[in-house]
Amino acid sequence: MKHPLPYILAGAAALVFSAAVAAAPQVGEPAPDFSVVDTEGNVHALSDYDGQLIILEWTNHECPFVVKHYAPGNMQMQQRRARDEHDAVWLTVISSKPGSQGHVSPEEADELTATRNAFPSAVLLDESGDMGRAYDARVTPHMYIIDTDGILRYMGGIDSNPSRDPEDIPDATQYVVVALEEMAAGEDITHTVTRPYGCTVKY
Amino acid sequence: MIRILLHLILLLPVLSWASAEHGPVERDHIEAELVADISAVVPGQSFRAGLRLLPEYGWHTYWINPGDSGLPTTLDWHLPQGLSAGEIEWPYPQALPIGHLVNYGYEGEHLLPVTIDVADSLEPGTRVTLTVDAAWLVCEEICIPGDARLALDLEVVAGAGDQASRHAELFERTGQRIPETVNWPARFNTEGNSLSVQVVPEDIGIERDWAFFAMTENLVEHAEEPVIVAENGQVLISQPLSPWMTAVPDELPFVLVDKAGNRAWQVTATAGELVSGGALAEPTTPGWALALLLALAGGVLLNLMPCVFPVLSIKAMSLVSGAGHDQRAHSLAYAGGVVVSFAVLAGVLLALRAGGEAVGWGFQLQSAWFVALLIYVLFALALSLSGLYDFGTRLMGMGQGLTEKGGAKGSFFTGVLACVVASPCTAPFMGAALGAAVFMSWPMAISVFLALGLGLALPMLVLGFSPALARRLPKPGPWMETFKQAMAFPLYLAVVWLLWVLARQTDATALALVLTGMVALAFALWLGGKRASGESLAVARHTAVGLSLIFVVATLASAARLDGGGSGLPDDAHWESYSSERLDVLRADSNTAVLVNMTADWCITCLVNERVALNTVAVREAMTEHDVVYVKGDWTRRDPAITDYLSRYDRNGVPLYVVYPRNGDAPRVLPQVLTAQIVIQALERS
Numbered sequence: 001m002k003h004p005l006p007y008i009l010a011g012a013a014a015l016v017f018s019a020a021v022a023a024a025p026q027v028g029e030p031a032p033d034f035s036v037v038d039t040e041g042n043v044h045a046l047s048d049y050d051g052q053l054i055i056l057e058w059t060n061h062e063c064p065f066v067v068k069h070y071a072p073g074n075m076q077m078q079q080r081r082a083r084d085e086h087d088a089v090w091l092t093v094i095s096s097k098p099g100s101q102g103h104v105s106p107e108e109a110d111e112l113t114a115t116r117n118a119f120p121s122a123v124l125l126d127e128s129g130d131m132g133r134a135y136d137a138r139v140t141p142h143m144y145i146i147d148t149d150g151i152l153r154y155m156g157g158i159d160s161n162p163s164r165d166p167e168d169i170p171d172a173t174q175y176v177v178v179a180l181e182e183m184a185a186g187e188d189i190t191h192t193v194t195r196p197y198g199c200t201v202k203y
Numbered sequence: 204m205i206r207i208l209l210h211l212i213l214l215l216p217v218l219s220w221a222s223a224e225h226g227p228v229e230r231d232h233i234e235a236e237l238v239a240d241i242s243a244v245v246p247g248q249s250f251r252a253g254l255r256l257l258p259e260y261g262w263h264t265y266w267i268n269p270g271d272s273g274l275p276t277t278l279d280w281h282l283p284q285g286l287s288a289g290e291i292e293w294p295y296p297q298a299l300p301i302g303h304l305v306n307y308g309y310e311g312e313h314l315l316p317v318t319i320d321v322a323d324s325l326e327p328g329t330r331v332t333l334t335v336d337a338a339w340l341v342c343e344e345i346c347i348p349g350d351a352r353l354a355l356d357l358e359v360v361a362g363a364g365d366q367a368s369r370h371a372e373l374f375e376r377t378g379q380r381i382p383e384t385v386n387w388p389a390r391f392n393t394e395g396n397s398l399s400v401q402v403v404p405e406d407i408g409i410e411r412d413w414a415f416f417a418m419t420e421n422l423v424e425h426a427e428e429p430v431i432v433a434e435n436g437q438v439l440i441s442q443p444l445s446p447w448m449t450a451v452p453d454e455l456p457f458v459l460v461d462k463a464g465n466r467a468w469q470v471t472a473t474a475g476e477l478v479s480g481g482a483l484a485e486p487t488t489p490g491w492a493l494a495l496l497l498a499l500a501g502g503v504l505l506n507l508m509p510c511v512f513p514v515l516s517i518k519a520m521s522l523v524s525g526a527g528h529d530q531r532a533h534s535l536a537y538a539g540g541v542v543v544s545f546a547v548l549a550g551v552l553l554a555l556r557a558g559g560e561a562v563g564w565g566f567q568l569q570s571a572w573f574v575a576l577l578i579y580v581l582f583a584l585a586l587s588l589s590g591l592y593d594f595g596t597r598l599m600g601m602g603q604g605l606t607e608k609g610g611a612k613g614s615f616f617t618g619v620l621a622c623v624v625a626s627p628c629t630a631p632f633m634g635a636a637l638g639a640a641v642f643m644s645w646p647m648a649i650s651v652f653l654a655l656g657l658g659l660a661l662p663m664l665v666l667g668f669s670p671a672l673a674r675r676l677p678k679p680g681p682w683m684e685t686f687k688q689a690m691a692f693p694l695y696l697a698v699v700w701l702l703w704v705l706a707r708q709t710d711a712t713a714l715a716l717v718l719t720g721m722v723a724l725a726f727a728l729w730l731g732g733k734r735a736s737g738e739s740l741a742v743a744r745h746t747a748v749g750l751s752l753i754f755v756v757a758t759l760a761s762a763a764r765l766d767g768g769g770s771g772l773p774d775d776a777h778w779e780s781y782s783s784e785r786l787d788v789l790r791a792d793s794n795t796a797v798l799v800n801m802t803a804d805w806c807i808t809c810l811v812n813e814r815v816a817l818n819t820v821a822v823r824e825a826m827t828e829h830d831v832v833y834v835k836g837d838w839t840r841r842d843p844a845i846t847d848y849l850s851r852y853d854r855n856g857v858p859l860y861v862v863y864p865r866n867g868d869a870p871r872v873l874p875q876v877l878t879a880q881i882v883i884q885a886l887e888r889s
Contacts, residue, residue, distance in 0.1 A: 024446030024447075062345065063345075063346065064340070064346060064347070064348045065346075100344065101344060101345040136446065138271055138272065138304060139271075139272045155447075156447060162274065163274065164274065164340065164348045191449070193446075193447060193448075193449055194447070194449060195420065195421040195447050195449065196447060197272070197274075198272060199272060199342075199345065199346045200271070200272045200301050200302055200304050200344075201302075202302070202344060202345075203302055203303065
């Protein structure tokens with residue numbers, strides 16, 4: 001070891017870097033905790049939903065991939081089915097930082113819900129991005145299912161066709177819908193981790 | 204009115220979609236155009252067409268693997284009869300950091316070319332229109348999908364001539380970024396939450412400024428830059444897996460870029476354990492032919508090696524001097540001896556390989572007793588050449604000593620002997636070529652060995668079959684005795700080298716034993732060569748020779764017993780030697796975690812991993828800081844304890860890296876290509 005300094009520096013850089021990259025949550029493990037305000041100023045935490053099924057949906061209303069699923073009503077349909085048929089809590093999360101694309105005021109968020117005829121239990125405004133980073137949410141839409149014991153059961157894309165073409169929605173596997181049905185039937189979830197596709201979250 | 208306008212605006216995209224646009228078109232943040240590298244189509248001559256994209260400054264579009272987000276651009280061609288389009292020939296991308304993610308794509312003006320095949324039947328004088336539906340995603344921080352139906356009119360002309368279009372230069376420039384598809388041997392592995400790739404760039408050398416891009420989507424963590432190490436003819440790549448990876452593909456296409464040389468190659472790696480030997484090869488036919496040729500040439504060269512030349516030159520003399528003998532029969536028998544011996548060696552090697560042993564050429568030198576035996580054989584030969592004992596004529600040509608009756612049988616055994624004495628020389632000189640043979644299919648491997656043997660036998664064959672050539676050799680005479688004695692010295696040097704090998708394998712005690720054995724051997728040969736001068740003396744002489752020889756055999760046996768004794772650890776070693784008992788003790792201690800490294804001197808991947816990761820100051824400090832005991836198992840010689848350990852992890856080869864957490868949790872297997880970061884993170888979590 002003739003020149004230890006570069007190695008020490010490389011090692012130190014590696015340490016710093018490794019600390020900066022948050023590990024993605026693991027399916028089958030307890031879901032990361034969060035504490036975020038919604039559009040009405042109420043604080044939502046994971047612990048508030050003990051014994052309830054939770055769906056998390058990262059969104060950005062200006063992202064073409066989000067529009068792909070809202071314009072034909074696919075996302076709204078999934079919200080209704082999750083809440084009505086599976087008694088789930090649907091939390092739509094916006095992690096865009098202030099000033100970046102997709103960041104909205106509470107009023108704008110409520111208006112988007114109304115105009116799009118969306119059906120979330122609440123829309124969370126994660127301006128700091130803490131919740132998004134805890135879940136390693138990368139794109140919009142990015143979906144997560146947490147079961148009644150607080151265990152993460154699904155994370156990944158909205159469906160199996162990574163495209164921006166709404167016409168291919170009927171041919172795609174809608175991962176959240178399928179997983180919820182499998183959970184209700186007491187079966188193992190076929191797809192527990194899938195590729196999330198969409199626009200990057202604007203942290 | 205407003206309503207009508209609104210309708211018109213709504214209809215606009217539909218209209219523009221329906222009718223194709225010629226020339227550059229403007230879309231949000233990007234300009235798009237269908238272009239060709241020629242200005243006129245010639246029947247029967249394929250050309251290139253492509254989508255030219257010019258995003259605004261700071262905006263980009265995507266490669267076939269878009270990275271952590273994004274979508275690759277798509278082209279849907281509508282071509283007239285007689286024209287057909289191939290797939291997009293993707294230029295290699297840039298890594299574009301977007302926030303905490305990385306995308307693979309293109310900034311600035313770029314081109315996605317395809318090859319258009321043209322039928323012979325096209326009529327000169329007519330015009331053809333190429334139409335393409337292009338769809339892309341153009342992104343900065345935000346993303347805007349775009350599409351266009353683009354068209355290009357081209358005239359069909361009869362002859363050649365200068366048909367380069369004004370875009371030819373763009374095609375030229377883009378062409379340099381299109382990877383050349385090559386079938387270099389490559390493997391990949393996803394153990395330990397990391398993608399490990401091993402590739403052998405053929406013919407171009409590895410000393411390049413490499414960049415790596417996986418073509419498979421959703422496999423690696425694009426934001427973490429791949430770590431690339433090029434050593435010993437192979438390039439090793441490590442990149443963490445994406446947490447969103449769902450399935451390991453059977454094949455991984457990837458692009459290697461020489462950043463400085465602006466060249467790129469597309470390689471496909473197959474899934475599996477990385478190969479630990481010097482070479483990994485699934486040779487193609489030309490590769491095989493080349494290997495055969497090299498082996499043949501190598502075989503011829505072996506005749507000049509210090510351990511072979513003395514033996515063979517004297518054999519050649521005997522061939523010449525024995526003019527009365529049938530020289531052809533002799534040389535054929537000799538060649539047969541060499542080739543059969545090499546075939547036997549190849550068979551042993553392949554049998555071991557089939558048994559799961561990762562052996563390389565020179566494996567026979569891994570046994571101390573074999574090395575000791577070679578030392579005795581070469582030493583005895585050298586002493587004979589020096590004239591210490593008078594088996595002179597009997598041993599002349601060595602093998603003939605085995606069969607005083609002489610004849611073809613003697614020559615055959617000379618061939619066998621040539622192979623045996625050649626083997627210490629082949630280890631250093633032929634290791635690489637034969638290393639490749641180890642990973643070939645068995646018919647190929649055998650053929651390479653046979654070619655090597657044939658090469659070794661070739662000079663003698665030529666002499667035997669060409670009396671004219673044989674006559675040109677110097678006439679026999681007293682000078683032969685001087686020559687013979689001079690030839691002893693290269694042999695002594697070969698003996699010294701083998702003693703050094705033995706010392707590395709065993710220890711000073713074994714070395715002393717073998718050296719004593721050499722003295723005993725010399726004594727026995729000297730005494731045995733003396734003319735008897737009386738009945739009782741002859742008995743004493745035979746007894747002494749017998750006892751000495753028994754002693755020699757005994758030293759050989761001791762060397763064999765010492766085999767596997769292993770050399771001691773270097774003074775600055777930061778590891779302990781592996782034993783299953785020691786591992787059990789360490790695992791039982793809840794204060795320490797354990798890192799096990801199973802390695803071998805002939806495993807190049809292992810050595811690279813140690814140099815770039817395990818032996819770095821950063822990793823050594825992390826071991827100290829986190830109370831991790833580093834245990835190393837050396838499989839250079841087949842240690843059954845380590846073979847057993849490997850099999851517990853379904854392995855039949857090295858490297859294998861395992862971390863045992865201090866809390867007794869299940870051990871974790873690390874990737875086969877290590878970086879300091881991978882090891883340090885694993886140690887932190889131990």
